[in-house]
Amino acid sequence: MPLKFELCPGRMIGGSNPCFIIAEIGQNHQGDIEIAKKMIKMAKDCGADCAKFQKSELEHKFNKQALERLYTSKNSWGRTYGDHKRHLEFSHEQYRELQKYAEEVGIFFTASGMDEMAMEFLDEINVPFFKVASLDANNFPYLEKCAKKGRPMVVSSGMQSMETMRRVYQTVKEHNPNFTFLQCTSAYPLDPEDVNLRVLAEYQKEFPDIPIGYSGHETGISISVAAVAMGAKVVERHVTLDKKWKGNDHEASLVPSELTELVRSIRLVERAMGTGIKTMLPCEKACHDKLGKSVVAKVKIPRGTVLTLDMLTVKVAEPMGVAAEDIFQLVGKTVKETMEEDDSVLPEVVEGYCKKC
Numbered sequence: 001m002p003l004k005f006e007l008c009p010g011r012m013i014g015g016s017n018p019c020f021i022i023a024e025i026g027q028n029h030q031g032d033i034e035i036a037k038k039m040i041k042m043a044k045d046c047g048a049d050c051a052k053f054q055k056s057e058l059e060h061k062f063n064k065q066a067l068e069r070l071y072t073s074k075n076s077w078g079r080t081y082g083d084h085k086r087h088l089e090f091s092h093e094q095y096r097e098l099q100k101y102a103e104e105v106g107i108f109f110t111a112s113g114m115d116e117m118a119m120e121f122l123d124e125i126n127v128p129f130f131k132v133a134s135l136d137a138n139n140f141p142y143l144e145k146c147a148k149k150g151r152p153m154v155v156s157s158g159m160q161s162m163e164t165m166r167r168v169y170q171t172v173k174e175h176n177p178n179f180t181f182l183q184c185t186s187a188y189p190l191d192p193e194d195v196n197l198r199v200l201a202e203y204q205k206e207f208p209d210i211p212i213g214y215s216g217h218e219t220g221i222s223i224s225v226a227a228v229a230m231g232a233k234v235v236e237r238h239v240t241l242d243k244k245w246k247g248n249d250h251e252a253s254l255v256p257s258e259l260t261e262l263v264r265s266i267r268l269v270e271r272a273m274g275t276g277i278k279t280m281l282p283c284e285k286a287c288h289d290k291l292g293k294s295v296v297a298k299v300k301i302p303r304g305t306v307l308t309l310d311m312l313t314v315k316v317a318e319p320m321g322v323a324a325e326d327i328f329q330l331v332g333k334t335v336k337e338t339m340e341e342d343d344s345v346l347p348e349v350v351e352g353y354c355k356k357c
């Protein structure tokens with residue numbers, strides 16, 4: 001079954017399609033719609049495929065006590081966690097405005113629905129795909145409802161186990177073939193030792209019929225680029241306009257110059273991935289002509305001699321003789337012409353030498 005699918009209208013992911021790069025604006029907009037728009041434009045200018053937000057209906061995402069607890073962190077926008085989150089939450093109307101703006105700018109727009117009601121709203125405004133945030137990856141009623149909507153899904157897997165992800169796979173697959181799993185570790189910023197890129201390979205083994213991707217919370221771009229070399233077909237990274245701004249995610253976010261470099265590096269690595277077929281390529285001919293080694297006479301070899309290995313050696317030779325890898329095939333064959341020491345051993349002077357035998 002398909003290892004690729006259409007994630008957004010006209011944009012396939014998986015297989016040999018370019019990695020889909022999601023600029024996660026999340027809540028780095030500081031609750032300011034003008035900053036949010038600047039960030040959408042920035043994502044587009046830097047070459048990302050998609051600008052993503054986080055939509056919550058707070059009373060559905062959190063219980064009362066969670067909203068009422070004091071939030072005294074330096075990242076807090078309010079006295080309680082609820083006040084903090086309300087400050088950062090855009091209204092439905094604002095979401096529509098942002099969606100329209102993204103369309104004008106020419107970048108795909110979506111959000112993670114952080115609870116069922118938010119997901120229903122995103123369905124209503126017709127986002128191209130659902131992002132399931134890590135915190136909902138073990139929320140099976142949510143996953144089932146989400147999958148039944150029929151939109152493609154990008155499911156992140158921070159804080160989860162392989163056992164849970166197997167269940168997620170079964171649950172989603174039953175209703176929806178078009179989904180991808182992102183390897184993710186939910187720590188901000190994430191230490192390299194906790195990234196666990198090898199999970200990408202494990203996911204691909206466990207779930208061979210879906211594309212695999214990576215959602216990173218580390219600093220810098222190298223690890224995300226490495227994820228692409230390991231087969232990530234979707235990469236998501238938080239973005240910011242200033243890493244010093246107030247908020248939990250800025251430090252692990254990319255500024256515009258880093259996002260630009262991430263996109264450039266991913267595209268470069270994609271070009272470098274190749275077919276996996278090992279053969280001498282046309283671009284290597286010049287090097288081979290100049291420095292490829294071939295068989296040379298180690299001593300003078302009179303005409304009619306039956307070759308032994310100690311008569312032969314391997315050098316960069318002019319003209320190029322029998323290919324170095326064929327030296328053992330010459331043993332036991334008779335030479336038709338006398339060769340001086342250091343002469344190239346040419347195929348035509350060896351009786352019965354043939355390249356393919």
Ligand SMILES: CC(=O)N[C@H](C=O)[C@@H](O)[C@H](O)[C@H](O)COP(=O)(O)O
Pocket residue numbers: 026027054075133134135186188247248249
């Ligand atoms: C797990 C998860 O949802 N993580 C999200 C995505 O990566 C984050 O953006 C959180 O919303 C953010 O770190 C929360 O910060 P605070 O608690 O200060 O609002």
Ligand SMILES: C=C(OP(=O)(O)O)C(=O)O
Pocket residue numbers: 053054112131132133134135156157158182184186215236
């Ligand atoms: C939390 C989110 O993402 P991730 O789990 O990939 O970090 C999100 O998309 O809101």
